[in-house]
Amino acid sequence: MSKERTLSIIKPDAVGDGHIGEILSRFEKQGLKIVAAKMVHLSPAKAQEFYAVHKERPFFNDLIAFMTTGPVLATVLEGDNAVAKNRDIMGATNPKDAASGTIRKDFAKSIDENAVHGSDAAETATNEIAFFFKPEEVLARTR
Amino acid sequence: MKKWILLILALCCTSAKDNSSSDSTSANQVAPVVATKDQAERTLSIIKPDAVANKHIGEIISRFENNGLTVAAIKMQKLDKATAGEFYAVHKDRPFYPGLVDFMSSNPVVIMVLEGDNAVVKNREIMGATNPNDATTGTIRKDFAKSVSENAVHGSDSIENAEIEIRFFFKPEEIYSR
Numbered sequence: 001m002s003k004e005r006t007l008s009i010i011k012p013d014a015v016g017d018g019h020i021g022e023i024l025s026r027f028e029k030q031g032l033k034i035v036a037a038k039m040v041h042l043s044p045a046k047a048q049e050f051y052a053v054h055k056e057r058p059f060f061n062d063l064i065a066f067m068t069t070g071p072v073l074a075t076v077l078e079g080d081n082a083v084a085k086n087r088d089i090m091g092a093t094n095p096k097d098a099a100s101g102t103i104r105k106d107f108a109k110s111i112d113e114n115a116v117h118g119s120d121a122a123e124t125a126t127n128e129i130a131f132f133f134k135p136e137e138v139l140a141r142t143r
Numbered sequence: 144m145k146k147w148i149l150l151i152l153a154l155c156c157t158s159a160k161d162n163s164s165s166d167s168t169s170a171n172q173v174a175p176v177v178a179t180k181d182q183a184e185r186t187l188s189i190i191k192p193d194a195v196a197n198k199h200i201g202e203i204i205s206r207f208e209n210n211g212l213t214v215a216a217i218k219m220q221k222l223d224k225a226t227a228g229e230f231y232a233v234h235k236d237r238p239f240y241p242g243l244v245d246f247m248s249s250n251p252v253v254i255m256v257l258e259g260d261n262a263v264v265k266n267r268e269i270m271g272a273t274n275p276n277d278a279t280t281g282t283i284r285k286d287f288a289k290s291v292s293e294n295a296v297h298g299s300d301s302i303e304n305a306e307i308e309i310r311f312f313f314k315p316e317e318i319y320s321r
Contacts, residue, residue: 016321018208020217025201034200037219037253041319071319073217139221139251143196 004082007128009117012070019107020073026089026103027077036076036138042068050131066112074132083125086118184262187308189297192250199287200253206269206283207257216256216318224248230311254312263305266298
């Protein structure tokens with residue numbers, strides 16, 4: 001099984017609530033390695049570009065407004081089945097539907113402010129990683 | 144105890160030296176980077192290669208967040224030997240310097256700016272003593288460090304050195320005060 005990578009974003013609500021460490025722990029304890037990390041405050045233009053796929057959806061403007069309210073932490077997670085594993089660890093998009101022990105069950109307040117983003121497929125992961133990180137910012141682990 | 148006195152003396156000499164060198168260049172600086180009184184205090188924290196490899200990034204950041212420090216900047220970086228050597232230049236003549244530089248460049252590190260009341264001192268309390276054998280229960284080094292040379296975290300030792308160390312790794316626009 002080859003190593004897969006996925007993009008994770010800790011959203012402004014979870015950063016503001018001081019849950020960065022607890023969320024990263026969930027990934028590290030469940031077999032995902034953090035191989036890149038940077039904190040950024042997205043501009044509206046950047047957020048719109050990242051979520052361009054949702055441009056026609058009714059929630060788009062609110063999503064952009066929320067994602068630009070404060071800094072986010074973008075990370076690249078690496079491991080077997082990283083995309084699917086990250087989605088398991090995050091839990092359902094709506095925290096009301098999220099299973100116990102998932103990030104969204106424990107840290108998200110609503111479907112709009114739901115603590116984390118994770119790539120939904122290996123292809124989108126590649127694009128999303130390139131959106132935030134230069135190749136040299138994704139770091140090979142030597143130990 | 145004697146070791147501590149020596150360490151404190153060494154640190155005092157260092158800050159004095161750093162101050163004088165920054166004074167000599169201050170004429171060329173446009174804006175002062177030193178925090179103003181009404182700005183929260185900042186300190187630099189590094190999660191070292193051992194703690195990154197042992198998957199303690201999240202737990203260590205939790206200790207800061209749960210003890211009143213805000214994470215205002217984060218980047219993950221693999222230090223090359225030149226950068227690690229420059230960062231620890233103050234220890235250049237110490238016997239442990241080559242080993243320290245090798246260790247710090249052995250794996251990626253997580254570099255952060257922590258912000259809050261008394262951030263420098265608070266961070267040092269959360270980290271615990273340099274040697275994990277001397278660190279008190281509940282500190283990062285007691286719980287995650289294996290030895291005095293691989294001791295999980297770095298933290299600035301004074302407000303002045305925090306400013307210098309933050310500037311070493313971060314541009315002002317990469318720091319997000321909240």
